[in-house]
Amino acid sequence: MPKILLVEDNEMNRDMLSRRLEKRGYTLAIAVDGAAGVAMAKSEAPDLILMDMSLPVIDGWDATKQIKADPATAKVPIIALTAHAMDSDRQKALAAGCDDFDTKPVELARLLVKIEELLKKFPPKA
Amino acid sequence: MKSLSFRWQLTLFILMISGVTLSLAFAGLYLYDVQQFNAEVQTRLESSQAAVIESVLPQLEHNPNATGLSLKVLAGNTQVAAGAIYSRDNRLLGQFVRPGSVEKVPPSRGLLSQLTPERGAVWLPITSGLRPLGQLYLKAELSEADRNRFANLMRGSLIIFFASAMLAVAVAFRVQGRITQPITELARVSTHVQRSRDYSERVQTTASGEIGDLIQSFNAMLDTIQSNTAELERARAAAEEAREKIHQTNDQLEEANRTLEARVVDRTRLLAKAVKDAEEASKAKSSFLAKMSHELRTPLNAIIGYSEIMREDAVDDGDTRTADDLDKVLSAARHLLGLINDVLDISKIEAGKMELYLETFELSKVVTEVISTASPLVAKKGNSLVVDCPPDIGTMHADATKLRQMLLNLLSNASKFTEKGTVTLKVRRQRGEPEDNIELAVIDSGIGMTPEQLARLFQAFSQADASTSSKYGGTGLGLAISKQFAQMMKGEINVTSTPGVGSTFTIRLPANVQSKQPKIVGTSSPKLTRSPFPTQTRPKILVIDDDKEIRIVIAELLNMSGYEVIEAASGQQGLDLADQSAPDLILLDVMMPGIDGWTVLTKLQSKPRLADVPVIVLSAVSDSDMAMSLGAASVLLKPVDASRLTAEIAMQLCPVDGSFVLLVEDDPDSRNLLIRMFEKEGWQFRAAVNGNAALRVLHKAAPVFIILDLKMSGMNGFELLEVIGKNPAWSKIPVAIVSSMDITPEMRDYLQTRVTAIFQKGRFSREELADLIRPVIQGGAPVPAAKPA
Ligand SMILES: Nc1ncnc2c1ncn2[C@@H]1O[C@H](COP(=O)(O)OP(=O)(O)O)[C@@H](O)[C@H]1O
Ligand SMILES: [Mg+2]
Numbered sequence: 001m002p003k004i005l006l007v008e009d010n011e012m013n014r015d016m017l018s019r020r021l022e023k024r025g026y027t028l029a030i031a032v033d034g035a036a037g038v039a040m041a042k043s044e045a046p047d048l049i050l051m052d053m054s055l056p057v058i059d060g061w062d063a064t065k066q067i068k069a070d071p072a073t074a075k076v077p078i079i080a081l082t083a084h085a086m087d088s089d090r091q092k093a094l095a096a097g098c099d100d101f102d103t104k105p106v107e108l109a110r111l112l113v114k115i116e117e118l119l120k121k122f123p124p125k126a
Numbered sequence: 127m128k129s130l131s132f133r134w135q136l137t138l139f140i141l142m143i144s145g146v147t148l149s150l151a152f153a154g155l156y157l158y159d160v161q162q163f164n165a166e167v168q169t170r171l172e173s174s175q176a177a178v179i180e181s182v183l184p185q186l187e188h189n190p191n192a193t194g195l196s197l198k199v200l201a202g203n204t205q206v207a208a209g210a211i212y213s214r215d216n217r218l219l220g221q222f223v224r225p226g227s228v229e230k231v232p233p234s235r236g237l238l239s240q241l242t243p244e245r246g247a248v249w250l251p252i253t254s255g256l257r258p259l260g261q262l263y264l265k266a267e268l269s270e271a272d273r274n275r276f277a278n279l280m281r282g283s284l285i286i287f288f289a290s291a292m293l294a295v296a297v298a299f300r301v302q303g304r305i306t307q308p309i310t311e312l313a314r315v316s317t318h319v320q321r322s323r324d325y326s327e328r329v330q331t332t333a334s335g336e337i338g339d340l341i342q343s344f345n346a347m348l349d350t351i352q353s354n355t356a357e358l359e360r361a362r363a364a365a366e367e368a369r370e371k372i373h374q375t376n377d378q379l380e381e382a383n384r385t386l387e388a389r390v391v392d393r394t395r396l397l398a399k400a401v402k403d404a405e406e407a408s409k410a411k412s413s414f415l416a417k418m419s420h421e422l423r424t425p426l427n428a429i430i431g432y433s434e435i436m437r438e439d440a441v442d443d444g445d446t447r448t449a450d451d452l453d454k455v456l457s458a459a460r461h462l463l464g465l466i467n468d469v470l471d472i473s474k475i476e477a478g479k480m481e482l483y484l485e486t487f488e489l490s491k492v493v494t495e496v497i498s499t500a501s502p503l504v505a506k507k508g509n510s511l512v513v514d515c516p517p518d519i520g521t522m523h524a525d526a527t528k529l530r531q532m533l534l535n536l537l538s539n540a541s542k543f544t545e546k547g548t549v550t551l552k553v554r555r556q557r558g559e560p561e562d563n564i565e566l567a568v569i570d571s572g573i574g575m576t577p578e579q580l581a582r583l584f585q586a587f588s589q590a591d592a593s594t595s596s597k598y599g600g601t602g603l604g605l606a607i608s609k610q611f612a613q614m615m616k617g618e619i620n621v622t623s624t625p626g627v628g629s630t631f632t633i634r635l636p637a638n639v640q641s642k643q644p645k646i647v648g649t650s651s652p653k654l655t656r657s658p659f660p661t662q663t664r665p666k667i668l669v670i671d672d673d674k675e676i677r678i679v680i681a682e683l684l685n686m687s688g689y690e691v692i693e694a695a696s697g698q699q700g701l702d703l704a705d706q707s708a709p710d711l712i713l714l715d716v717m718m719p720g721i722d723g724w725t726v727l728t729k730l731q732s733k734p735r736l737a738d739v740p741v742i743v744l745s746a747v748s749d750s751d752m753a754m755s756l757g758a759a760s761v762l763l764k765p766v767d768a769s770r771l772t773a774e775i776a777m778q779l780c781p782v783d784g785s786f787v788l789l790v791e792d793d794p795d796s797r798n799l800l801i802r803m804f805e806k807e808g809w810q811f812r813a814a815v816n817g818n819a820a821l822r823v824l825h826k827a828a829p830v831f832i833i834l835d836l837k838m839s840g841m842n843g844f845e846l847l848e849v850i851g852k853n854p855a856w857s858k859i860p861v862a863i864v865s866s867m868d869i870t871p872e873m874r875d876y877l878q879t880r881v882t883a884i885f886q887k888g889r890f891s892r893e894e895l896a897d898l899i900r901p902v903i904q905g906g907a908p909v910p911a912a913k914p915a
Contacts, residue, residue: 010424016431023438059839095724105427105463108434 002124003027004115005046007037007063008081009055013104017050020108034058038066041073047124048115049078051098061096068097077118081106136306137298144294145287152283159279160243167266168248174203178262179252182211182220186252186259195220200264207267211252213260229265246272308333312341325352411473419470423463430459468603475610482614484639486523489564490515493553496530500537508546509570515553522564524639528611532619535604536568536631544572544628555637562637563617571628580623584609608633615639646679646766653769655776657688664690665779666707670700670726671715671744680713680771687772697721701729704736711778713771714758716745724756731757731818738822740778742771757818757840777813785903786810788829790820790846791864792838796887800833800864803892809903817841821849824856830902833895834881836865847880862898864890 004026008014018028029044031037034055041049049067053060060080067073080093080101093101099121100114177199185192191213200209200222208229210221216235223229235249250262266272308331315329325348329341437452474480493515504511522529533551540549550569555562575583584605605619612619617635659665667689671677674695681691692707694700697718704712712730716723723743730736740759744766760774787804791797792815804811812829814820816838823829832850836843843863850856863877866887877884883898 012428012431016428016435019435020431020438056837062839095722105423105430 001025001027002047002119003029003044005029005031005037005040005044005049005076007031007034007040007049007055007060008052009033010052013052013106017106024112034060034063037063038070041067041076042070046076047122048118049076050115051078051080052104053080053082053093061092064093064096064098075122077122079111079114079118136301137295140294140298141291144290148283148287148290152287155279155283157243159276160245163245163272163275164243164248167246170205171203171248171264171266174200174206174209175250175262175264177202178209178211178264179250183252183254183259186211186219187254190214190259191217191219193217193219197222200224205267206264207246208263208265210263211260212263214258216261219260224267227267231263231265235261235263245276305337307331308337308341312344316344319348325355415470415473419466422466426459426463426466430456430463433459465603468607471607472603475607480610480614482525482639482641483527484523484525484641486521487526489519489522489553490517492522492526492530493519493533493551496533496537497551500534500541503538504541504549507541507544509541509544509549510547512548512550514550516555519553519555519564520637522635522637524615524635524637525611528615529633529635532608532611532633533566533568535608536633539604539631540568540570540572540629544570547571547628563634564637565632565634567630567632569628569630574625574627574629575621575623576625580621583621584619646676646683646764646768646771654683654687655769655772658776658780659688661688664688665710666690666692667775668692668694668700668703668707668709668712670694670697670712670718670723672696672718673715676715680766683768683772684775687775689775697723697726700726704730704739705733708735709739711775712739712741714741714743716743727756727758738825740819740822742774742778758815759819759822760815780812784810785830786812786827787831787833787899787903788820788823789813789833790815790817790838790843791833791835792816793835796835796864800892800895803896807896807900807903809899815840817843817846817849820846824850828855829859831899832859832861834861834863836863836867844876847877851880860898860902862895864895 004021006014006018006021006028008017008030009032014030014032018030022028029040029046031040035057037049037051037055038058040046051060051064055063058066064078064080067076067078077099078097080096080098081104082093082101099118102111102114178197181199182195182197185195195211197209197211197220200206201224204224206222206224207227208221208223208231210231211219212235213219218231218234221231223231244265246266246268248264248266250264252259252262308329311331312329315327319325319327328345328348331338331341333341433452433456437449437456440446440448440452471480493513497511497513501511537549537551548569548571550567552565552567552569554565554567556565585602609619612633612635615635616639617633620632620634621629623629657665665688667684669677669680669684669691671680672695677693677695681693684691692703692709694703698721700712700714701721703709714723714726718726723745727741727743730739730741737757741757743758743761744764745761759778762771762774787809789797789800789804789811791800791813797813797815801811801813812823814823818841820832820834821841834843834846841849843865847861850859850861860882861880862883862885863881864885864887867873869877869884869886874884883895885895
């Protein structure tokens with residue numbers, strides 16, 4: 001089953017999203033800040049990353065840039081999650097290297113469509 | 127003629143007429159007399175006539191051109207003075223003149239003699255049978271009585287002529303008095319008025335008819351001129367008086383002006399303060415709203431999320447009662463979320479913070495999306511949904527998210543207020559000059575609205591009547607927001623409705639929405655900051671923006687403020703020009719076709735020669751994290767405020783000499799608080815938004831004190847401390863940490879060896895901080911590098 005790395009500092013959001021994704025059969029890895037997210041993108045080798053943008057230590061934009069700059073992790077698709085329902089955030093997310101973007105609160109059905117689309121575009125290696 | 131007086135002109139005219147008449151009468155009389163006389167002569171000469179013709183006929187019959195014919199037979203008749211024979215072609219063939227007579231015969235029979243009758247002469251044809259052979263001319267010897275008869279005629283005519291001429295002159299003299307007197311008087315008066323400019327004189331006359339009218343008009347004209355002149359005179363006097371007064375008042379005014387100027391300066395200062403206060407208040411309000419909505423949304427998201435999880439579980443377990451209950455919780459929570467979003471939208475619009483995000487999209491795609499979201503809503507009350515959208519509706523350039531929100535609200539309203547009816551979405555493109563319009567109409571067959579209800583529509587928090595919200599729910603914000611969105615896109619929303627029949631809401635938008643926002647404001651503000659350098663050294667500023675209009679405005683503004691401007695129309699040109707011209711500062715637009723601003727910024731930062739050039743990013747996007755983390759010196763929001771821009775540039779370029787404080791802080795509110803403290807103390811300072819920007823300052827000059835935030839995008843506080851610590855030129859500079867971060871014991875251990883003091887944001891007095899800085903600024907005495915543990 002595809003492995004998703006969820007980078008999210010808010011405990012409840014983390015809990016909800018991971019449970020609902022697990023229920024649909026995804027394997028989950030969890031990081032609670034940007035730095036951990038960058039590290040786990042390497043160590044966990046996920047098939048896709050869900051990246052919150054406002055994160056402690058280093059924020060989502062920076063974490064994304066670092067992941068995309070490292071040849072080992074550059075190919076992993078990233079979906080940015082932003083709290084602001086602002087279209088300009090989409091621009092920023094895409095500029096930082098994200099492959100897609102969704103707003104919080106997460107609407108699961110919509111997010112699942114995006115996840116599946118990206119997994120089709122970047123098929124898991126195993 | 128021209129110089130003759132009117133009287134003589136008239137007399138001459140009458141004389142001329144009578145002269146011509148009489149001459150014609152005389153000529154007629156004369157001709158009549160000649161004719162009478164000649165008829166008499168013809169009878170008198172009848173016998174000689176016959177004799178002559180008899181004597182010459184045989185010769186003429188023999189040869190019609192025989193010359194030298196003898197007319198001696200005429201000598202016998204003493205009544206004949208002369209005679210002659212002429213051929214058919216009027217040549218003289220023979221003649222006779224009585225000896226001692228002065229008469230002459232015409233040398234040939236000319237045209238003249240045929241037409242003008244000669245007194246006492248007759249012409250007779252000579253014929254043989256019916257054949258014409260020539261003409262006979264006879265002139266009678268005039269008797270005394272004949273001659274008298276002519277003289278009498280002449281005499282009579284002359285007498286009549288002179289008598290009538292006398293009469294004409296007499297009449298002329300009598301008549302001219304009546305005609306010319308008024309005209310002469312008119313001429314006299316007008317000449318006089320012209321010379322003396324005395325408009326009080328009038329022409330006295332009893333004349334009637336046209337001349338009377340003429341004189342009356344002339345008098346009326348004089349009346350008008352007289353009164354006008356009088357008025358003019360009065361006005362001139364008044365003007366003179368006023369001028370005198372103005373002269374006096376001017377002095378007083380100048381005096382008042384001086385006082386006023388002083389007062390204006392005071393007022394401006396107060397006003398500037400008021401504006402600043404208001405700005406701060408509005409900033410506080412919008413940041414409160416942003417925080418508030420975030421605070422509300424976070425728990426609400428948890429409620430929605432966990433309810434969804436529980437509902438899924440309940441459905442899996444077949445527990446329909448719990449699932450139903452959770453559906454209610456979910457619908458209430460979603461409603462609340464919608465409400466919060468609406469309130470946030472309205473307050474954003476009111477604060478002027480709502481932005482348009484324009485993109486080109488397939489209209490049919492947006493319609494399909496909206497329909498798929500709205501169709502369950504419509505179906506809920508047994509309504510059927512009709513979509514009437516031509517497949518070739520084409521693309522539109524607008525804010526798709528806002529259009530979606532507007533359509534969803536109209537469709538949800540229509541289905542809310544309609545039961546077992548029809549809801550129609552009709553989309554049309556209206557071709558037009560200079561551009562097309564898109565019309566989207568939502569038509570329902572629901573309860574409709576009365577004119578009074580219609581009048582209250584589109585206002586925030588207004589529903590058709592108070593009972594609506596209890597019966598149908600809703601906040602009354604949807605239409606107000608939709609209307610504002612439509613207006614932002616230079617369009618409109620209209621409604622027609624009949625109670626009990628239904629309503630039609632029509633959105634009309636330009637197919638190609640232009641962002642009409644002014645890109646730069648306040649260019650004529652008096653608060654512009656000039657270049658901090660003397661006028662002859664003009665720092666070079668590179669402006670990179672694809673929008674020509676904004677480049678022109680900025681170039682003009684900066685030239686005026688003492689800078690030299692280099693313009694680049696694209697990201698690539700910007701990079702090239704940055705290399706070639708070594709600017710002192712760069713203004714960079716974000717949204718550009720081709721290489722965008724973010725890429726330009728990244729590339730600039732990667733070139734060692736350019737990394738130290740401060741870059742100010744001009745962005746339409748409200749979040750500055752991205753720019754800062756990429757190394758921008760500062761970010762200004764579009765529309766760019768000219769006074770902010772010039773102040774920012776001056777601050778970035780300002781050479782610091784002597785002691786200054788370096789403030790490294792990314793939160794603008796905290797930064798402003800501390801900057802105000804510096805200004806109050808009169809300290810020089812530089813502000814940097816993160817470690818990268820701080821290093822740019824440090825490379826130019828070392829500050830005497832550093833205030834450092836820890837959490838910043840880009841290079842953060844910890845990283846900067848590492849760099850500072852490794853450079854001997856900087857490692858002795860005292861540093862105070864001001865941060866909102868929860869500082870763990872390990873962090874504290876790490877920091878304490880490197881910094882002078884640690885302050886928790888919101889929990890320290892600025893006086894404490896100022897006490898630390900004051901001695902270093904004043905004496906330059908170094909503060910102990912670290913506090914004893
Ligand atoms: N299609 C419609 N038919 C009848 N009334 C309507 C319709 N659309 C709007 N209204 C009236 O206008 C009011 C304001 O609508 P709106 O601004 O969308 O707020 P809300 O939907 O939250 O009540 C509604 O409450 C209703 O009274
Ligand atoms: Mg509504």
